[in-house]
Amino acid sequence: MAEQTLVDDIAIISKRWKNKEGSLIMALHDLQSRFGYIPRDAALELARQMEIPLARIYEVITFYHLFKLEPPGKHVVSVCMGTACYMKGGEKLLEKAKETLGIEPGETTPDGEFHLQVARCLGCCGLAPVVTINEELLAKVRAEDLENHLSACKGKEEGKGDAS
Amino acid sequence: MTRLTPNDLSALRDQLRAAEAKTFVSVGMSTCGIAAGATPVFKTLQELVAARNLPGVVVRQVGCAGMCSREPLVEVRVPGQPSVMYGNVNPELAEKIIESHLSGGVPVEECRIPSLEEMAVFPGDPEPDSVNRPLQTRIVMRNCGLINPDSMEEYIARDGYQALAKVVSGMSQDDVVSELEKSGLRGRGGAGFPTFMKWKFTKASKGDTHYIICNGDEGDPGAYMDRGILEADPHSVLEGLIIGGYVIGAEKGIFYIRAEYPLAVERIEKAIKQARAAGLLGKNILGTEFSFDCEVRLGAGAFVCGEETALIASVEGRRGTPRSRPPYPSQKGLWDKPTMINNVETLANVAQIILRGGDWFAKVGEGKSKGTKVFAVTGKVKYAGLMEIPMGTKLRDIVMKDGGGTSTGKPLKAIQTGGPAGGLIPESLLDTPVTYENLQQLGSMMGSGGMIVMDETDDAVELARFYLGFCVDESCGKCAPCRLGGRQMLTLLNKIADGKGTKADLEEVKKLARAMRTASLCGLGQAAPNPVMSALRYFEDEFTKRLVG
Numbered sequence: 001m002a003e004q005t006l007v008d009d010i011a012i013i014s015k016r017w018k019n020k021e022g023s024l025i026m027a028l029h030d031l032q033s034r035f036g037y038i039p040r041d042a043a044l045e046l047a048r049q050m051e052i053p054l055a056r057i058y059e060v061i062t063f064y065h066l067f068k069l070e071p072p073g074k075h076v077v078s079v080c081m082g083t084a085c086y087m088k089g090g091e092k093l094l095e096k097a098k099e100t101l102g103i104e105p106g107e108t109t110p111d112g113e114f115h116l117q118v119a120r121c122l123g124c125c126g127l128a129p130v131v132t133i134n135e136e137l138l139a140k141v142r143a144e145d146l147e148n149h150l151s152a153c154k155g156k157e158e159g160k161g162d163a164s
Numbered sequence: 165m166t167r168l169t170p171n172d173l174s175a176l177r178d179q180l181r182a183a184e185a186k187t188f189v190s191v192g193m194s195t196c197g198i199a200a201g202a203t204p205v206f207k208t209l210q211e212l213v214a215a216r217n218l219p220g221v222v223v224r225q226v227g228c229a230g231m232c233s234r235e236p237l238v239e240v241r242v243p244g245q246p247s248v249m250y251g252n253v254n255p256e257l258a259e260k261i262i263e264s265h266l267s268g269g270v271p272v273e274e275c276r277i278p279s280l281e282e283m284a285v286f287p288g289d290p291e292p293d294s295v296n297r298p299l300q301t302r303i304v305m306r307n308c309g310l311i312n313p314d315s316m317e318e319y320i321a322r323d324g325y326q327a328l329a330k331v332v333s334g335m336s337q338d339d340v341v342s343e344l345e346k347s348g349l350r351g352r353g354g355a356g357f358p359t360f361m362k363w364k365f366t367k368a369s370k371g372d373t374h375y376i377i378c379n380g381d382e383g384d385p386g387a388y389m390d391r392g393i394l395e396a397d398p399h400s401v402l403e404g405l406i407i408g409g410y411v412i413g414a415e416k417g418i419f420y421i422r423a424e425y426p427l428a429v430e431r432i433e434k435a436i437k438q439a440r441a442a443g444l445l446g447k448n449i450l451g452t453e454f455s456f457d458c459e460v461r462l463g464a465g466a467f468v469c470g471e472e473t474a475l476i477a478s479v480e481g482r483r484g485t486p487r488s489r490p491p492y493p494s495q496k497g498l499w500d501k502p503t504m505i506n507n508v509e510t511l512a513n514v515a516q517i518i519l520r521g522g523d524w525f526a527k528v529g530e531g532k533s534k535g536t537k538v539f540a541v542t543g544k545v546k547y548a549g550l551m552e553i554p555m556g557t558k559l560r561d562i563v564m565k566d567g568g569g570t571s572t573g574k575p576l577k578a579i580q581t582g583g584p585a586g587g588l589i590p591e592s593l594l595d596t597p598v599t600y601e602n603l604q605q606l607g608s609m610m611g612s613g614g615m616i617v618m619d620e621t622d623d624a625v626e627l628a629r630f631y632l633g634f635c636v637d638e639s640c641g642k643c644a645p646c647r648l649g650g651r652q653m654l655t656l657l658n659k660i661a662d663g664k665g666t667k668a669d670l671e672e673v674k675k676l677a678r679a680m681r682t683a684s685l686c687g688l689g690q691a692a693p694n695p696v697m698s699a700l701r702y703f704e705d706e707f708t709k710r711l712v713g
């Protein structure tokens with residue numbers, strides 16, 4: 001039996017979506033914005049309350065890039081690798097982010113501060129290259145500025161939701 | 165707001181228009197604007213206007229005007245005077261604008277840029293002489309940057325929901341279809357299928373329930389016109405959706421929007437609530453028998469979900485894998501019911517076509533490509549942004565005139581249109597007028613309207629590799645030609661790009677391309693070889709010079 005708070009959290013999500021046809025993806029978005037990722041016990045509880053087989057839930061989670069199975073770290077850093085950003089130095093930014101944080105895309109720093117990921121176009125191509133840190137979108141970023149942006153985050157409480 | 169009838173709507177419009185005789189200081193506050201620093205500019209303007217006690221001056225937020233590289237944008241509109249646009253505004257410049265322009269009546273020249281009226285012709289404007297004609301014609305983007313997207317009243321003041329009122333109070337479903345037929349409107353989501361046919365077929369499909377879906381997935385990396393429209397003028401898309409629902413006999417509509425666009429989602433959700441409260445959505449719309457409602461569903465990061473059958477699977481809460489067609493969604497779509505799927509930009513055209521007539525719309529454009537297309541012009545271009553261009557405009561004019569040429573000052577090499585399904589068009593062919601057919605003939609396609617500008621330092625092989633890598637990552641894996649063919653082709657292309665490929669490898673790439681094109685299940689795999697093949701068509705030497713042996 002899952003913990004009561006978890007049961008209650010999921011009940012809110014389940015109540016919102018259970019009677020709407022085909023709303024599993026919406027429920028998973030709610031769940032991820034509550035926990036920052038999709039913990040296994042939360043997926044189990046969602047399966048129980050929404051009466052959806054667990055396998056169906058995992059089948060969906062693993063198909064879509066945005067759903068995470070691991071806790072993402074306090075600050076989610078997304079380097080945009082859409083075409084415009086790619087052409088205007090997105091790769092250099094990614095290199096810089098990897099070097100500064102010491103991790104590869106998809107990984108979280110050992111202290112749990114940063115999660116690095118690659119975004120497939122954030123639709124801000126006019127301001128390329130762009131990076132988001134949590135919900136904040138940084139425009140026309142230069143590699144030398146990225147380090148400052150990252151160190152400015154350290155210690156700040158934030159995270160969970162992210163825009164990619 | 166109380167529930168409106170068609171007469172109320174017109175009265176409200178006139179009343180709102182009369183109240184508009186104020187000086188507006190508008191700040192572009194869409195995703196791009198906010199990222200570029202519009203929030204502190206907005207605050208500064210608000211504070212200064214309050215502190216200086218400037219009567220009749222209203223500071224407000226508006227959506228994106230499309231001049232993305234010059235954000236933050238501030239527009240000053242004094243009644244009876246031409247509007248003035250300012251670009252790259254920061255709080256200091258904002259203060260100057262208040263001091264000099266609003267208090268002293270002298271515009272601030274140092275950050276002045278062409279105004280929207282100098283850049284574009286708007287529906288209903290007198291046709292300008294051909295010599296001084298602005299390059300853009302704004303039908304879809306007519307309100308972008310001019311209204312506050314969170315205000316339904318501002319949309320109504322600019323003829324918002326008049327087309328819906330016209331439809332529900334006197335047009336039959338066939339009338340609407342025939343107006344669309346006259347207009348020549350074709351789908352803006354990629355394939356360019358005639359919109360009237362899709363509406364006609366779906367309407368004719370038998371079934372107790374029909375659905376309409378607005379495709380706001382916009383997965384093409386490098387295109388963001390749908391985000392721009394949804395964020396700047398959500399009601400115009402909603403109005404198109406409601407009219408579509410009326411025509412096909414749907415009671416329910418869905419906005420499928422990618423989760424990467426939180427502000428677009430927020431604004432469309434707000435628009436839905438406002439429309440519902442005003443009786444423009446829900447039961448007995450505008451006091452008639454017609455009832456229709458809609459909701460928003462989010463994507464979760466999968467490019468293939470823009471493909472219509474995959475999109476349906478995703479709306480049903482499943483993995484977004486496509487299936488073979490027929491049956492087409494118009495016959496068997498969401499929950500196996502007849503379903504009409506239209507792109508955001510397609511729907512945003514509908515209200516103007518109804519209001520001004522299909523013939524009016526068909527006057528813009530060339531050949532079988534009528535009306536305008538919004539392009540997201542980015543890459544190595546001086547003024548990156550959204551540009552709504554009449555079909556038939558020369559590609560070169562788009563890049564050189566509104567785009568201002570290359571950002572680097574180096575010679576232009578090529579442009580890439582159509583995103584991962586499109587291809588390169590070399591500089592020598594840029595005098596081609598832009599139409600669906602012309603782009604296809606050049607080996608590219610219209611696609612969603614991304615236009616990436618390359619200067620001579622950019623490498624055709626690298627860009628081909630980038631797009632193919634994208635398609636390989638985004639392949640859903642359902643069919644072998646796409647899943648295996650794409651990966652094999654990428655391996656070979658990597659080998660060639662790294663200077664280790666042979667002539668035989670290049671031949672193998674071409675063979676794989678043919679197989680993928682003919683045997684893939686959906687458009688993703690069928691079109692994935694396009695960027696590579698078009699790079700080969702125009703820049704083969706960049707491949708061959710890397711070959712060994």
Ligand SMILES: Cc1cc2nc3c(=O)[nH]c(=O)nc-3n(C[C@H](O)[C@H](O)[C@H](O)COP(=O)(O)O)c2cc1C
Binds near residue numbers: 351355506507686
């Ligand atoms: C791989 C793939 C991705 C697509 N992505 C989109 C998209 O993001 N937005 C869109 O409107 N259409 C997209 N389409 C086209 C849709 O399948 C469909 O044709 C379109 O939404 C129909 O609307 P329209 O007739 O108004 O253009 C995509 C097609 C394919 C094959």
